[in-house]
Amino acid sequence: MMLISIPKRRRTTPTGFLFAAVLMLFSFTLSSSVRAGDARIVFPDHVQQGAMVIGRVPTGSEVEYAGRQLQVTGYGSVVFGVARDASGSSDIKVTTPDGHTQVAQVKITPREWPIERVNGVPPKTVAPPPKIAERIQREQAKVSAARRRNDNRVGFTQDFIWPVKGRISGRFGNQRVYNGTPGSAHSGMDIAAPKGTPVKAPADGVITFAGADLYLTGGTLLLDHGFGISSNFLHLSQLNVKVGDSVRQGDVIGKVGATGRATGPHLHWGMNWFDVRIDPLLVLERGD
DSSP states (O other), X not given: OOOOOOOOOOOOOGGGXXXXXHHHHHHHHHHHHHHHTOOOOBOOSEEETTOEXXXXXXXXXXXXXXXXXXXXXXXXXXXXXXXXXXXXXXXXXXXOTTXXXXXXXXXXXXXXXXXXXXXXXXXXXXXXXXXXXXXXXXXXHHHXXXXXXXXXXXXXXXXXXXXXXXXXXXXXXXXXXXXXXXXXXXXXXXXXXXXXXXXXXXXXXXXXXXXXXXXXXXXEEEEEEETTEEEEEEEESEEOOOTTOEEOXXXXXXXXXXXXXOSSSEEEEEEEETTEEEOHHHHHHHTX
């Protein structure tokens, strides 16, 4: 199957607003009848490990993937994430409004995961004593709870933008070794930038977690883009938003720092589909 273009929100300049509004009304009237009879089920043939996958199904369908019932947008889009260590293929069960069931299959392309050695981090962040370990567990549990939201918002359909511009100093999925001690795979993308650099929202969403002083991640924000897709921003020196704030793509939400387990100023940008970690760089490449 071929991957089709999924409708995304577009910005409109003031001078073109009236024309765009008329054009959108005309397009909606013209396309509504087409969508009503659109029986296509469209997913990419293959994706990489760590990908965010957007597909298209007939409006009103029921969609199941990995034991979870997926929401469907008003124009038939669905989204899910492929884990770093996923292999083989992903099966998506689609039951259309007429009661017919089909299974779409997306092949998963494996990636290589180099080792990244990170030296000079505080020893207590590598092998924390019991009390600190308990604190870390409590803090991470709060972040994990915020990721369980399944809001009916469609920021995830936008072409994501870079929250900051800079050198990629750490890549998603690579095996981390801290001060010579093997750690878990890197959960996001590190972008080197000077302390105080404004961090912008890569897509629309709502702030679901804000913590200024988490032990491992320092200043931490979680931005929910809808349908289980969220971004997290770590090691911030300043938070400009609070829980419940709605933000638009490009809004400044914080500033780059070196708080928590960090050896220098940078932004850690991670993304999730619920508890499945996905690669922000692959999400950015969708819009290229």
